[in-house]
Amino acid sequence: MRINKYISLTGYCSRRETERLIAAGRITINQLVCDHDDTVEPGDLVLIDGKTIKGKQENVYIILNKPAGITCTANKDVKSNLIDFINYPERIFAVGRLDKESEGLLLMTNDGDIVNEILRSENNHEKEYLVTCDRLITDEFIQGMSEGVQILNTTTKPCYVSRISDYEFRIILTQGLNRQIRRMCKVFGYRVERLQRVRIMNLKLGDLPVGEWRYLTAEELGELTALLD
Template identity: 55%
Template sequence: MNEGIRINKYLSLAGVCSRRKADLLISEGRVRIDGEISENGSKVYGDQRVTLDGRDIEIQEDKVVIALNKPVGIVCTSSKKDKNNIIDYVNYHKRIFSIGRLDKDSEGLILLTNDGDLMDAILRARNNHEKEYIVQVDKPIGDDILDAMRKGVPILDTITRPCEIYRISEKKYRIILTQGLNRQIRRMAEYFGYRVQKLKRIRIMNIKLENLKTGKWRELTREEIDGLRELTRGEKFYNEY
């Protein structure tokens, strides 16, 4: 580290958060280098001490990505103020953070990692790569409604991007999105007068939930992680390399 490493990248490599989030923490004056408040663009050299809110931050050498089958009721936050936060629930022995979110009322696949660069890449790619869900609504849904959903639905002052939908039963369907609007699937159903009773994510890009039981997690294989990196290879990071 003779040439130094920018503080936002340092926090990312330490698995604290993405670089974008790091910039916010730095601007709030919560990050210090050898006791001095850091600025955006500051560099860390050698054995300098980095702290966040007074807590020592060190770069972890071993990177990990975890797939969790999140139960309903668990919240995708690292805040200790929420007793149902996902970090305490997983209770992993290294500092990790969830990549994106899955609503409290939803269940299924979510990824967690201490690799800030991979987190940044996946978050930047979320509107270009597939996420797959199983949806159950409160009453039989017609083929005409499913077809209308495929073409796009007016919600949140925009039209949803065309998507793939496949019927499973009279009240259940599988949907593949390449978009991540707030509570998108629920809002799409509500637009046509349906209420989502159950929502489960079963795939994120090349990572599938498969037989992972509710509430359980596993570390991704090297092949799976390489697949994620390949799918996000074109995503741009900040210039602070």
């Protein structure tokens, strides 16, 4: 079994995070620093930072309403980091990111496999946002945003955009480029004043207060799993 899959199955972290640990030389197999393509055989000793990996714990799935000002990082050296903010007693990590200025729904879990399934852009999983801008929302802006915008040396995928009020619109994306909505708006001369994610696939923020979190219901988890399958 490849090392990144092995570690994600323990629930320690996602495959993507495992790749970063490997690149940093923090994972060893039988006392040898491992490479990205290394495999794990029964009886092998796998260590992270010289410590054994605890056995797989029960999977945890949490919805957090992230406030603005919290940085989506597990690095505790970063002020106002996500892990210190949620202060959960077990190791969990966010599925995707919201930039520091943005707020709203974050799915947090220790299930590395579900992270990979949701983040694969080719799966076209929907993420819905409410956005407030500094200028009147025009028909031309709505059309331009929905048809695709040139940012980061690529054209964004066509998406659903609708006006909510004079200064607010709704957008549903199926990709997650860095600061995508803010960059898209900037192309048209708009500045984002508030950005809130309200849905990931079937998971909705609802009336969860800002800064609070809750566990997924069995119904939500079942539907999410079915969508990913």
